[in-house]
Amino acid sequence: MPYYVPVLLNLADRRCVVIGGGPVAERKVTMLADAGAETVVVSPDVTDGLLRLLHEHHRVVWIQREYQRGDLAGAFLAYAATNRPEVNAAVAAEAEAEGVPMNDAGDGARGSMITPGVLRRGGLVVAVSTSGAGPTAARELIREIDEQFGENYEKYIDFLSSARAFIKERISDPGRRKRLFRRLAETDIMSSIRGGSFQPWNEAAMITWIEEQTEE
Helix, strand or coil, rough: CCCCCCCCCCCCCCEEEEEEECHHHHHHHHHHHHHHCEEEECCCCHHHHHHHHHHHHCCEEEECCCCCCCCCCCCEEEEEECHHHHHHHHHHHHHHHHHHEECCCCHHHHCCCCCCCEEEEEEEEEEEECCCCCCHHHHHHHHHHHHHHHCCHHHHHHHHHHHHHHHHHHCCCCHHHHHHHHHHCCCCCCCHHHCCCCCCCHHHHHHHHHHHHHHH
């Protein structure tokens, strides 16, 4: 079994190519469109859902024909999502030759990457993979994680994001900023969130907290 290295990619304005127009391709395109990628779909036909995406997202472009070698030119990522193994294999071969990271939806071992199951709670992103051994098991794990973490962690991550942004804006000294980040991580916010008493910190509350840390 391959040893996959998990990464989180910023795909905004990146050219990503999806070969195929069926339900699997639709899921890939939806993910890429949500990420702000410049998404190119190559397929003679597409699902109704993909047609809606084409109308809703100006960054999604449909090339209405069969795959041709050269379609991956300039791609940052590629997905082979057809129901024809020989086409997916040809896409994999081009991706390998061009150095383009590629996922083969029909045979994960043939591509250089796989797409994990993902749970999103605001800024919190939890990715789960079974290294291609069992997508159904990955989905079940995602469900269990969702039940465990719930909305509390979404509120917590949103708080951390806004607080860190405030500190970065107000505190220029790197050493002091680093100490405040550490104190922020040590502050027990989750207890008040779980107890239902948490209130988002406004500017005055943030300034007061920063001053209290400085005094200690």
